[in-house]
Amino acid sequence: MRGFDDVLGGGVPEGYVVLVSGAPGTMKSTLTFSILYQNALQENRKCAYFTLEQGKDLVLEQMASMGMADARAAEQIVTLDMGNIRKNLNFLQGRGSWLELFKMYCKNVMKADPVSVLVVDSLDVLETMAKMQDRRSELYFLFEWLRDLGPLTFLISERPLELGPGGSSPEEAYLADGILALEMHPTSDLFVQRRLRVVKMRGTKHDTGYYAFSFEDGSFEVTRAVSGA
Numbered sequence: 001m002r003g004f005d006d007v008l009g010g011g012v013p014e015g016y017v018v019l020v021s022g023a024p025g026t027m028k029s030t031l032t033f034s035i036l037y038q039n040a041l042q043e044n045r046k047c048a049y050f051t052l053e054q055g056k057d058l059v060l061e062q063m064a065s066m067g068m069a070d071a072r073a074a075e076q077i078v079t080l081d082m083g084n085i086r087k088n089l090n091f092l093q094g095r096g097s098w099l100e101l102f103k104m105y106c107k108n109v110m111k112a113d114p115v116s117v118l119v120v121d122s123l124d125v126l127e128t129m130a131k132m133q134d135r136r137s138e139l140y141f142l143f144e145w146l147r148d149l150g151p152l153t154f155l156i157s158e159r160p161l162e163l164g165p166g167g168s169s170p171e172e173a174y175l176a177d178g179i180l181a182l183e184m185h186p187t188s189d190l191f192v193q194r195r196l197r198v199v200k201m202r203g204t205k206h207d208t209g210y211y212a213f214s215f216e217d218g219s220f221e222v223t224r225a226v227s228g229a
Contacts, residue, residue, distance in 0.1 A: 001035065001213075003222035007198060009205040012178060014116070016202070017146050019123070019172055021157045022182030026194060027215065030066060031182070032119040032154045033059075034220055037068045040076035045116040048078040048109050048151075050102075052125040056081035067217045078109055099130040099142070106149060115151050122156040123172065136171045143175045161199065177202045185210070185225070195225055 005011040012018060020028050036047040051059050056079050063069070082105065109115060120126060132138040146153045161169055161181050173179055179199035184192040196213045198206045210225040 001031075001038070001220040001222060003211075004220070007207050007211060007222060008201055012152060012201065013203055014152050015147060015150060016177035017143050017153045017155065017175075018178040018180060018201075019157055019176040020154050020180045020182065021159060021161050021173075023160050023184070024158065026182035026184060028156045028158075028182055029054075029059075029121055030063070030215065031180075031213075031220060032121070032156060033063050034068065034215075035154065036077055036117050036119060037063070037070075037073050038219060039117050041070055041073040043116075044076060046076050046078070046113050047117040047119075048080065048115045049119045049121070050080045050082055050105070051121050052082045052129070053122060055083055066215070067219075078113075078115065080105060080109070097130065099126075099138075102126060102130075103145065110149060110151075118146075118149075118151040118153045120153065120155050122158060124158050139171050139175055143172075147177075173199075176200075193225070196222060 020032055022028050033049060036049055039045040040047050049059070054062075059081075060079060082102065106118070127135070127139075130138070155172070155176070157170075157172065159170060160183065161173055161179065178201040181197045181199050183195050183197075185195045187193045193212050194214070195210045197210050198208060200206075211222045212225045213220050213222045215221075
């Protein structure tokens with residue numbers, strides 16, 4: 001993502017668990033897949049995209065339509081459709097809980113060929129399927145487990161953070177090493193601009209201001225958002 005490393009003073013540290021939060025339409029899935037795609041294409045890194053909602057074929061079709069279809073990158077990206085698995089509840093019989101099944105697939109992917117970047121789309125569905133009873137505690141152990149697993153992990157969340165005065169943040173916001181908040185900012189009565197803010201990124205000297213981000217030919221570009229625009 002052009003310009004993003006400058007915002008973070010060098011990029012997202014490896015091994016972090018990063019929450020990507022925003023309302024529908026803010027391009028969370030496209031942004032995180034683009035990060036995988038560019039890592040695979042430019043750095044020849046193994047990556048994995050776990051989709052719990054959309055089917056694998058649909059995800060790949062959508063990303064290809066947006067310019068992310070290079071076969072060299074595809075060879076390095078494992079796309080796992082856990083949506084089909086969650087629809088077949090009989091598959092869980094004798095295999096433990098849904099969360100244990102998710103962890104098993106993560107471990108299997110890492111054993112086959114350790115990945116550098118992992119995307120989970122989405123945390124909301126994972127939480128629902130896991131039927132968490134003690135949300136804060138179970139999320140804490142999940143985040144710690146992902147850190148121990150090793151890859152830089154992006155967890156997509158459909159719940160926008162309430163960052164204004166008096167706003168509250170969900171537990172995962174406190175547990176994450178980093179938070180990228182995506183939003184649609186009205187620039188007039190007719191137009192909106194997609195914006196990104198690095199709410200936090202532990203251990204980095206990052207800019208906390210708003211940035212406009214645009215997408216073209218399979219990659220994003222981040223530029224300083226102009227006040228009043």
